[in-house]
Amino acid sequence: xxxxxxxxxxxxxxxxxxVSGFVVPDTSPFEILAANANxxxxxxxxxxxxxxxxxxxxxxxYPSQWDAKTYWEDDAAKMxxxxxxxxxxxxxxxxxxEPEDGRxxxxxxxxxxxxxxxxGLKVILGTPSETPPLWAVKKYxxxxxxxxxxxxxxxxxxxxxxxxxDYRKLNRRITQALARxxxxxxxxSAWQLSNEYGCHSTTRDYSPSAKKAFQKWLKEKYGxxxxxxxxxxxxxxxxxxxxxxxxxxxxxxxxxxxPALRLDFFTFSSDxxxxxxxxxxxAIRQYSNQPITTNFMGGFVDFDLFKFQQxxxxxxxxxDSYPLGNEQSQPWESDDNKAKYLxxxxxxxxxxxxxxxxxxxxxxxxxxxEQQPGPVNWAAVNPSPLAGMVxxxxxxxxAHGASLANIFRWRxxxxxxxxxxxxxxxxxxxxxxxxxxxxxxxxxxxxxxxxGLLDAGEGNSSAPTWAKDSGRGHSxxxxxxxxxxxxxxxxxxxxxxxxxxxxxxxxxxxxxxLSNWHSAIRRLGLDIDVVGPWSDLSKYKLIVAPTxxxxxxxxxxxxxxxxxxxxxxxxxxxxxxxxxxxAGLPPSAGALxxxxxxxxxxxxxxxxxxxxxxxxxxxxxxxxVTAWSEWLECSRDGEKANGGVDFVFKGYxxxxxxxxxxxxxxxxxxxxxxxxxxxxxxxxxxxKAAADVGIKTLVGTTPSATDLDLGDSVRMIRHGRAxxxxxxxxxxxxxxxxxxxxxxxxxxxxxxxxxIAPAGVNLxxx
Numbered sequence: 001x002x003x004x005x006x007x008x009x010x011x012x013x014x015x016x017x018x019v020s021g022f023v024v025p026d027t028s029p030f031e032i033l034a035a036n037a038n039x040x041x042x043x044x045x046x047x048x049x050x051x052x053x054x055x056x057x058x059x060x061x062y063p064s065q066w067d068a069k070t071y072w073e074d075d076a077a078k079m080x081x082x083x084x085x086x087x088x089x090x091x092x093x094x095x096x097x098e099p100e101d102g103r104x105x106x107x108x109x110x111x112x113x114x115x116x117x118x119x120g121l122k123v124i125l126g127t128p129s130e131t132p133p134l135w136a137v138k139k140y141x142x143x144x145x146x147x148x149x150x151x152x153x154x155x156x157x158x159x160x161x162x163x164x165x166d167y168r169k170l171n172r173r174i175t176q177a178l179a180r181x182x183x184x185x186x187x188x189s190a191w192q193l194s195n196e197y198g199c200h201s202t203t204r205d206y207s208p209s210a211k212k213a214f215q216k217w218l219k220e221k222y223g224x225x226x227x228x229x230x231x232x233x234x235x236x237x238x239x240x241x242x243x244x245x246x247x248x249x250x251x252x253x254x255x256x257x258x259p260a261l262r263l264d265f266f267t268f269s270s271d272x273x274x275x276x277x278x279x280x281x282x283a284i285r286q287y288s289n290q291p292i293t294t295n296f297m298g299g300f301v302d303f304d305l306f307k308f309q310q311x312x313x314x315x316x317x318x319x320d321s322y323p324l325g326n327e328q329s330q331p332w333e334s335d336d337n338k339a340k341y342l343x344x345x346x347x348x349x350x351x352x353x354x355x356x357x358x359x360x361x362x363x364x365x366x367x368x369x370e371q372q373p374g375p376v377n378w379a380a381v382n383p384s385p386l387a388g389m390v391x392x393x394x395x396x397x398x399a400h401g402a403s404l405a406n407i408f409r410w411r412x413x414x415x416x417x418x419x420x421x422x423x424x425x426x427x428x429x430x431x432x433x434x435x436x437x438x439x440x441x442x443x444x445x446x447x448x449x450x451x452g453l454l455d456a457g458e459g460n461s462s463a464p465t466w467a468k469d470s471g472r473g474h475s476x477x478x479x480x481x482x483x484x485x486x487x488x489x490x491x492x493x494x495x496x497x498x499x500x501x502x503x504x505x506x507x508x509x510x511x512x513x514l515s516n517w518h519s520a521i522r523r524l525g526l527d528i529d530v531v532g533p534w535s536d537l538s539k540y541k542l543i544v545a546p547t548x549x550x551x552x553x554x555x556x557x558x559x560x561x562x563x564x565x566x567x568x569x570x571x572x573x574x575x576x577x578x579x580x581x582x583a584g585l586p587p588s589a590g591a592l593x594x595x596x597x598x599x600x601x602x603x604x605x606x607x608x609x610x611x612x613x614x615x616x617x618x619x620x621x622x623x624x625v626t627a628w629s630e631w632l633e634c635s636r637d638g639e640k641a642n643g644g645v646d647f648v649f650k651g652y653x654x655x656x657x658x659x660x661x662x663x664x665x666x667x668x669x670x671x672x673x674x675x676x677x678x679x680x681x682x683x684x685x686x687x688k689a690a691a692d693v694g695i696k697t698l699v700g701t702t703p704s705a706t707d708l709d710l711g712d713s714v715r716m717i718r719h720g721r722a723x724x725x726x727x728x729x730x731x732x733x734x735x736x737x738x739x740x741x742x743x744x745x746x747x748x749x750x751x752x753x754x755x756i757a758p759a760g761v762n763l764x765x766x
Contacts, residue, residue, distance in 0.1 A: 082439065303483070687703040
């Protein structure tokens with residue numbers, strides 16, 4: 001756990017009162033209920049209350065931004081009529097809840113709860129730590145600092161430090177106050193921790209508070225300063241420290257600083273977010289047993305989501321899904337793809353994160369807490385979605401097993417920072433496209449009930465559930481995702497430009513490689529799960545790991561026990577210890593070295609414009625080599641890899657192996673890919689690997705890169721007897737290899753079940 005402390009932080013109300021300025025909130029009727037309930041949930045366990053697996057519709061609502069007499073009653077009534085079951089409120093309203101230090105004003109939140117409860121709507125209540133009020137900035141030491149050692153000033157959001165002890169006390173206090181007052185309110189359905197932890201590049205903090213906490217973290221990890229100096233190789237450049245107190249946060253050095261220290265800082269920064277969240281969870285669970293979640297962001301790797309869940313045990317995980325904003329915000333995405341998917345988003349980005357959320361969720365429960373409704377305001381460009389895409393995105397999340405589809409937001413707000421961010425309603429209170437397309441989904445869910453794929457909601461709930469014979473199990477293929485990997489690559493990229501505190505512009509981009517391998521699997525019409533270091537690997541026939549530079553102890557143990565087929569990419573097992581080249585040359589001693597006799601003897605970082613190529617020796621195809629290339633020897637200690645070489649370099653290093661393959665005596669097959677291989681190159685390899693272990697496509701055929709390549713727009717998802725096809729394109733497409741028993745429930749083009757419309761969703765019953 002790298003020095004992360006798992007101790008539960010529990011402060012009594014009396015102890016809180018002893019802290020200067022910290023006042024226990026006023027009595028409320030709900031406190032009596034909470035006290036009688038004797039809630040004593042451990043922070044290491046999920047809540048005892050149940051989060052439904054129904055297909056629930058939700059919306060984000062900010063009552064404080066709208067005149068109560070003009071809007072509130074009509075808004076709540078219309079939400080209920082729209083089959084919305086849940087409303088998220090409160091995550092940005094700290095200044096309203098606590099206008100002065102220790103003085104609470106619950107009037108707007110009391111009225112909001114009463115309003116929504118009267119209309120039969122459930123509340124998801126956000127803790128407001130995202131937006132600390134001005135009085136907290138003036139009175140306490142809470143501000144985070146950027147890498148240039150400038151305070152993150154008041155006036156926007158997330159200007160606090162996760163390491164500030166003052167801020168942690170304030171956060172615990174407001175959270176406990178909310179939990180005491182509303183934790184047993186009959187309208188409360190769930191809690192959301194803050195909002196988008198780490199957004200705006202705030203996970204890594206360079207404040208004095210972070211410096212002090214980092215020194216403590218390092219002392220817990222290394223024990224003594226001599227051990228740190230030795231394990232980080234600080235004899236290089238005479239960079240030894242004489243005490244932990246002499247260590248600063250790594251920024252503003254003349255040139256590249258010690259990569260092991262920076263990797264430690266990245267891990268420490270992740271742990272600070274996790275422990276901050278844990279304190280919030282503990283505060284809630286003192287008074288409320290309702291489910292807890294938080295909203296994670298797409299393409300975000302600044303803290304370890306798997307470790308976050310291990311420590312905090314969320315009852316369900318949630319994603320903020322912004323397909324267009326995310327597509328335009330990925331610096332590695334090509335201009336051609338940004339143009340191609342301008343109004344749809346990538347066909348695989350959402351699916352990758354949906355499966356990540358499903359793996360993280362308690363019992364596989366997950367949802368979308370913010371769904372893009374139209375143009376957003378925060379990307380480089382903010383186009384409007386193609387007509388039909390909001391409908392598609394909602395169907396796709398349900399196809400992947402979501403239990404919550406929450407559209408951000410109810411109505412466009414005509415002022416402040418997000419005034420051009422679309423909502424379900426327009427400024428003039430008329431229904432916008434997101435509202436209309438959400439209503440289309442409601443109608444189509446009714447069709448699914450009629451077809452026997454869904455059952456009606458239980459009790460008074462309007463939200464349907466999947467029929468018992470339409471469950472979603474695990475796939476036979478897993479994508480192995482480790483958050484340490486992008487940190488290692490950033491700390492030691494072998495390229496790029498040094499800038500203040502880290503490297504930028506290096507060509508080996510973790511998320512680009514991860515996305516490409518994931519897309520290749522889905523193009524083949526195959527189902528794929530996303531798993532992490534703590535996941536059970538034994539249930540998968542094939543695991544693909546695009547890169548795992550430093551394999552931790554948890555993952556090492558699981559890989560040693562794994563008996564299926566494994567395909568790993570460049571830099572895997574290339575480092576060991578704190579961050580050193582593996583002894584005896586990579587792969588490092590352990591599971592991978594035991595599975596395949598080989599060595600990586602040299603590595604090259606390359607520009608994206610290089611003309612190097614590899615050739616697939618099976619089908620003769622050639623593929624460009626960009627970003628990264630390795631010099632491989634497919635043997636070690638007198639033993640040769642026995643599986644042949646699928647790829648060889650062409651031209652430069654002509655004929656040299658670009659991959660190694662080996663099958664052990666007990667039948668475990670491993671393939672190592674020694675360059676930054678993108679999806680076109682991986683299609684035939686993945687197809688053959690899946691076929692070799694008996695994996696079928698979603699339509700029941702043998703995988704083939706020629707017979708069933710879905711291309712760059714159409715994808716399939718299976719949920720029990722429900723087979724979905726979705727089209728991330730403004731053009732009509734064919735749906736390939738439909739099984740004869742597939743019966744079209746909705747979709748198609750002019751009655752043709754084998755066609756799919758632009759931005760279309762076809763649903764078949766099998």
